[in-house]
Amino acid sequence: MKHLTKTAAALALLAVPAFAQQDTITLGMVLEPPNLDPTGGAAAAIDEVVYANVFEGLTRFGSDGSIQPALAESWEVSEDGTVYTFKLHEGVTFHDGSEMNADDVVFTLNRARAEDSTNAQKALFAGIDSVEAVDPLTVKITLSEPNGNFPFNMAWGDAVIVAEETVDQLATDPIGTGPFTFSEWVQGDHVTLVRNENYWGEPVALSTATFKFISDGNAAFAAMMAGDIDAFPNFPAVELLSQFENDPRFEVIVGSTEGETILAMNNQQPPLDDVRVREAIAHAINRQDIIDGAMFGYGTPIGTHFAPHNPDYVDLTDLSDYDPDASRALLEEAGATDLTLRLMLPPPGYARNGGEIIAAQLREIGIDIEITNLEWAQWLEQVFGGKDFDLTIVSHTEPADINIYARPDYYFQYDNPDFQALIEELSVTTDPARRTELNQAAQRMIAEDYVNAYLFQLAKAGVKNANIEGLWENAPTQANDLTDVHWTE
Template sequence: MRRPSLLVSAALALAASVSLAAAKDSVTIGMVLEPPGLDPTTAPAAAIGEITHGNIFEGLTKINEDFSVTPQLAEKWTFSPDLKTLTFTLKPNVKFQDGEPFSSKDVKFSFERFGAKDSTNKDKGFFASIESIETPDPLTVVLHFKAPSFEALFHLGMNTAVILDEKSAANEATAPVGTGPYKLGAWTKGASITLDKWDGYRDAAKIPLAHATFRFISDPSAAVAAMLAGDVDAFPRFANVQALDQFKSDPRFEVLVGGTEGKTILAMNNKKKPLDDLKVRQAIAYAIDRKAIIDGAMNGIGTPIGSHLTPNDPGYVDLTGLYPHDPEKAKALLKEAGATTPLDLTLILPPPPYARQGGEIIAAQLADVGINAKIENVEWAQWLSGVYKDHNYDLTIISHVEPLDIGIYANPNYYFQYDSPAFQEIYKKVTTAPDLDAYKAALTEAQKQLAADAVNAFLFQLPNVSVASADLKGLWKNAPIFVNDLSEMSWK
């Protein structure tokens, strides 16, 4: 009687192992925010790129975890000595997921679309700096810039520069079609997005995972519960930093803490009274205690910043000493500005805990100097429509995660409505720098101008905190851009 029992046990064990192996061709990834759409070239939400960049859509270049830039849809490139002409040789035999061939005409169409007058691309200024585009043959693209473009290869690796096909471009937000290794499988609004491996991908055999599900979990406690229950395999940019210790002590999990390009700021509406007064903005900057915010909202994880660059960036200057925490100085500046206290302002807070929890701390700090910051919690879609598009706010907290995006301050129509001819002239030096030294010098000047003008209250560099199954490989520790590169993920 023992032999059949052993055979049954062995069969059950084999079935269990086969089932386990089958399950390991997929991954479930947690995200705080649901994207408003899936086209990263028309909307600014970082959540779009977290799902689509490198998975559905690809660019000419790829930005790697170590900040290096390598070919993606391009096979190679050459720069002219004056940095005004960039010639790409494209990879052959690449197709879009609808079967359309990829060629130089798609690059030309995409870049001209991104730089057009009616473009809503976040990097519109970069694409508008391209004077002309030549396509001498299907595998060659020549970009002629109006001025030296030192940052071009980096810009072309961002999610704003992914290549679209003209036939499908209008519908990318809901029915994305790219050249990447994954296709959209399903989108259950408010819950999840599933991507399925595309067998027609040029290197499909090298892609380990067949399926990936992105689950949207905005509640920090629910994120912890989902990880502990095994409902989520990985949570990059894990927001509940107060819960990290329990994951660090549990051998089932790995906790990664690195840096990002996230510049977390208390943004101010520079054209709305009384925030159009430099002294009022400076008063707010002096009222802020960065360390208290990092300790209270980020469990002590985060590096203070004093302008719109992170310590990872070339040309970074530590300007945190310009506005130290000084409530008495803040009160004096409000008095000099003629502001009647208590001064009533609105403080719009999107869902991430750095905003919600940090906002509570900032509101208390502002109250200490005579500013009544009325908190309004909003969802991401409301933030995009009310703050970003309509500029209907006084203060808000947000982390700008795009690398080297200081050029947003040269756009007077951007949501904080900073209109400074002086800064715009400085930024021209950034975009026309002929070499690295000149580029760093211009960035230094730009940072100092923003800090002097107290455009926003600059808070801290957003850390890249990830919690994942100890058996999952391929997550980035550092995040120069916010992506979840599924092609690099696999199970041990």
């Protein structure tokens, strides 16, 4: 277990900040976003800053995971399920003062689905056949086939509406329609947003919001105790959270996330192209050891890529239960002995700490592991983009994203036509009972193919000043939505 530095310990004992009523907030974040354009980057940290704050989509996720109207005040669906007509709110403007209308929706969606699109979730838009501005406040979207999930797709951060005139500057100077405008980004330190006084919707209570990047647990603890940080929704050192619990100035918040944390395997890279090797790796892992050792007990074991809080979840952990003897037998059967595999680890503690535990467990079955620690930008370039890895650990925080396994070019390179056909059927199915059947079949297929080793569902464990209300307890998407956040006294 990590121990506090002398400086952090002193601050814990001596700091007694006076938290006065105010309309500003400073939030801690573990990772700094590589850019601020949610339509052109895969990093969750982007949405953690800008989702619902700076940018808005036609629809949005509520704190309970429900799909709610956003820039679209309402929508209608044709009887055959292929035409969605969205009615936009009147009087919406971008932060530069220009009008947001149906033409911007047409531009945004056509850009996202274009052949040269850099959108990280391009699959969300693949079923769009055409987008038409019926009038300035009406957009008709025609799909190539029915999709009962289309309003859900439009709620993602990757689907926020942007203007053609400012799209080239979104990475560093984002212009959206949200209740906050971008103020400054001090690289390596913080991003600051300020209240949009011309916001079209319900005004927010906060005048200023600063997102400060602190990856070290002891530094995060010291910053909270000193009052430099008002809330840390995803605290980087869960082992220290207990020290806030008996302090009346703070409140510890533990909720659930959409984050399936996995040991991802490169399915096209020998020997991992052999399902017996992947299964051997899965059986070599003791999930509870990782949850206890890397997450200090925070986390729920999973056996497939699906959130346990979802009503369609199937507990398949028994398919990959801890059985090192079975692992050794599978490796021998596959002729895969004296293996050395590369484990690439991004910065989060679940990856770095969990990687050490997994490496030790794999060495027990005869697989030598070479660990390389990567910064987030390196991980995105080498692993996610370049597919240059054997193993990696990452938490997939996108909601209901089992469909990524239907993309053969995705970074773990799983290519199964049967799974692709299953997801294709799911995408056009509107009957709830049939959707449940398909979701459960999809979960079982990837579990039985041992595409990846499924570790645990990431908990949302954080801390806040006790006088702050309105922060999300759970995380239906990767966001620090500040639209309802306020101080009580």
